[in-house]
Amino acid sequence: MSDILLQARHLNKTYRQRIGALGLKSQSIQALDDVSLQLKRGSTLAVVGESGSGKSTLARGMLRLLELDSGEVIFDGEDFLALDKSSLRNARRHMQMVFQDPFASLNPRMRVGEIIAEGLVIHQIGNVRQQQDMVIQMLKKVGLQAADMHKYPHQFSGGQRQRIGIARALILQPKLVVCDEPVSALDVSVQAQILLLLKQLQQEMGLSYLFITHDLRVVRHIADEVMVMQKGKVIEQGSVETIYNAPQQKYTQQLLSAIPGHGLRAVAA
Amino acid sequence: MTDILRIQGLNITPAHAPERRLVKDVSLTLARGKTTCIVGESGSGKSLTALSIMKLLSAQLRMQGQIFFEGQEISHHQEKAMQGLRGRKMGMIFQEPMTSLNPVLTIGFQIGEPLQAHLGLKGQALKQKVAALLEQVGIDPARANSYPDELSGGQRQRVMIAMSIACEPALLIADEPTTALDVTVQAQVLRLLDDLKNRLHMAMLFITHDFGVVADIADEVIVMFRGEIVESGSVAQVLQSPQHPYTRALLACVPDAEGKKILQPMTYDWLATA
Structure with a gap:
């Protein structure tokens, strides 16, 4: 058994968007532009990005909740995109999702x-x-x-x-749990409880998390690996320590410096 | 006098259940040129407190207590008198920039509305003032004829800000104005608000549940829990040496960007001893 649970290679997805006064013209938007990733068993990969960065498209595409234009997804050693209907249903047992809005879901x-x-x-x-x-x-x-x-x-x-x-x-x-902004709709006091619960369950059940979020403070506390996305592209990828302590890309640096609460840091220490 | 607003002994109760107090004995003062943050969880009464200043509470709620605005008691003002204050002397920004803008009116028209209503501006003078406001909040004045759906979330919030400061109010109330925004946009909007507060020398009442935002923008902090103020003081006091166990517990569950802190789940143990 390989220690990689989920691997995606060169994923692409383009949306067409209507523009113009009557929506007569259209333009294409590259929601995923050659995105690759891998998730180790029992670990957490956080996908970070602002709205429109393609992070939710990525999760939905990998779970086959929407169709990708091209690319390859290997889940637990199987070519996931090639599965027929009944094998897909079986495989889905092993991948579950936690949604953002606990009121709507x-x-x-x-x-x-x-x-x-x-x-x-x-x-x-x-x-x-x-x-x-x-x-x-x-x-x-x-x-x-x-x-x-x-x-x-x-x-x-x-x-x-x-x-x-x-x-x-x-x-x-399940083997894989995709968490799409699971704490962003919650009060900060409740947020901590849910994060701690997710961590504890991960250890007890050996879960692997693909954690989608825009909150870099949350990422710091839950992720092992981080992937930063912008406009459908992977900007930077690495261990949580490397990304936070030595971000290489300008966009990652901008994101980190935009985290509110610089004054709070001295207090927390 | 530098105090713009003073609230004394504010209580808010549902009309049908006067014994259930949603806001209990809240007193506070807001000074010119200062930002005061009210922090609390949902249901702590922070938004109700803000709405009561503007007399925008739902008809199902009853309010008691005194509110002084620029030295004058406004708690007994009728709707007509409040309309003269809202948008003129008191501005307000809400959380959701999409739902608080009218989708069928251009942003230029909407920014111009308070100027027409309160200052009687029209024609070229109105146009110029709208353009100046757009410029002040960092939007190209040529976009005055755009509709809200043609703008991004951050731009819409800038339009809301332009509307709220159009008449140069003495008090600006901002209820979670950056919660729905991306982090880089949030940082820009916070900087803009702080800058405008200084330039127009306003008092700002800023409601949030995010201690990071508090650390960035507040001069004074008020912590509310279940309708009561449990702690208040300067931002340095409250964040660096919180006195109340609730404030301490609330600070302990905020994740930090360094990951050094050990997250603590919220506890209410202190309630038993308090």
């Missing part, structure tokens, strides 16, 4: 227990009794209670909902 008409168990049902894992046990176990793992499975999403706070989102993603014991 949970179905308000489903009970928490149903939301978390849905993956088990789809992939036909265990009988009803076993599924329920797994849901209860998972709820406890993310810091909620067994009784919470009978409640609806609106009965929870933002942080608790994000815990539900995490439980839903992890119940299938």
